[in-house]
Amino acid sequence: MSAPPPNYDYPIQDMIRRPKVDAVVEYGNAASFWVEYPSGLVDLTRSAHVALKVDKDVVGETGNVASPPLKSDTQFELEVDGGRTLRLNKAQTAIVVVDMQNFFLHPDLRAHPKGLACVPPLEGAVPALRSLGAKILWVNWGLTDHELTTIPPSLVRSFMKNGQGGFGAELPGTFGRLLIRGAYNSDLYGPLQPLYEAGKDAGTDVWIHKNRMSGLWGPQSALDLYLQEEGITTLLFAGVNADQCVLGTLVDCYYRGYDCVVISDAVATTSPEGGYENMIYNSGNGYGFVTDSSRIVSAAAIAAKA
Numbered sequence: 001m002s003a004p005p006p007n008y009d010y011p012i013q014d015m016i017r018r019p020k021v022d023a024v025v026e027y028g029n030a031a032s033f034w035v036e037y038p039s040g041l042v043d044l045t046r047s048a049h050v051a052l053k054v055d056k057d058v059v060g061e062t063g064n065v066a067s068p069p070l071k072s073d074t075q076f077e078l079e080v081d082g083g084r085t086l087r088l089n090k091a092q093t094a095i096v097v098v099d100m101q102n103f104f105l106h107p108d109l110r111a112h113p114k115g116l117a118c119v120p121p122l123e124g125a126v127p128a129l130r131s132l133g134a135k136i137l138w139v140n141w142g143l144t145d146h147e148l149t150t151i152p153p154s155l156v157r158s159f160m161k162n163g164q165g166g167f168g169a170e171l172p173g174t175f176g177r178l179l180i181r182g183a184y185n186s187d188l189y190g191p192l193q194p195l196y197e198a199g200k201d202a203g204t205d206v207w208i209h210k211n212r213m214s215g216l217w218g219p220q221s222a223l224d225l226y227l228q229e230e231g232i233t234t235l236l237f238a239g240v241n242a243d244q245c246v247l248g249t250l251v252d253c254y255y256r257g258y259d260c261v262v263i264s265d266a267v268a269t270t271s272p273e274g275g276y277e278n279m280i281y282n283s284g285n286g287y288g289f290v291t292d293s294s295r296i297v298s299a300a301a302i303a304a305k306a
Contacts, residue, residue, distance in 0.1 A: 098239030121293035142209035238266035260288035
């Protein structure tokens with residue numbers, strides 16, 4: 001009898017639920033690749049192809065290829081969901097913090113308690129990532145008057161209420177014009193603004209403007225140019241709203257071949273129940289990996305002792 005057809009009735013890639021590999025596997029191509037080991041280590045550094053010729057130094061007791069030793073001066077390891085540990089290149093890693101701005105978070109403009117709950121995790125993760133040598137990228141709405149003339153109607157309408165207000169409209173008090181560069185409503189919320197400014201002065205943090213839901217849309221964006229110039233390949237995602245601007249940016253990065261890791265306690269949304277859960281589910285089961293701020297802080301602490 002012929003063998004039964006394979007069963008493909010499972011989530012694509014299913015990185016969270018799939019069992020650990022039985023033997024070392026290399027994914028990708030000669031220039032851009034991951035290597036996954038039976039131990040649960042997934043090496044994203046693109047620094048060591050699987051040895052084609054068996055060497056005594058890289059073969060374990062089972063005869064399987066063992067992972068190369070961690071280069072603690074340039075690499076670190078981060079635990080993620082699904083029993084995996086990522087090996088990352090410090091200089092090629094960045095956190096992308098999306099839209100943690102007054103317009104989306106300030107209690108005088110809206111109620112977003114879940115978004116505000118993302119602030120403490122970021123206050124822990126950002127300094128930890130700085131200590132590892134990763135870049136901190138604050139990707140935010142920041143429109144110019146010229147850009148107001150180029151935004152498509154669907155996006156214009158989505159930021160209006162009953163045909164009123166919208167991009168560039170005056171907000172109450174001192175908040176300024178809606179999501180215009182330099183306006184107070186476009187600043188980072190509360191303690192995040194001084195957190196950014198301290199990093200800017202230290203050369204670790206960069207502010208990147210966007211003018212669409214995604215920070216990486218189109219053939220050329222400020223974010224994509226920066227990532228290419230800096231040689232960054234691995235991105236950790238945080239911000240609001242999880243299933244809108246964060247997801248839009250993440251998916252575009254995924255399409256471009258960047259490694260994507262979501263920080264689950266540093267993303268939130270105002271969408272009904274299921275919006276956040278779907279974003280986390282698909283991030284871990286399709287687009288990449290999921291971790292949290294406590295594991296980032298732990299990774300930095302371990303690296304500091306190495």
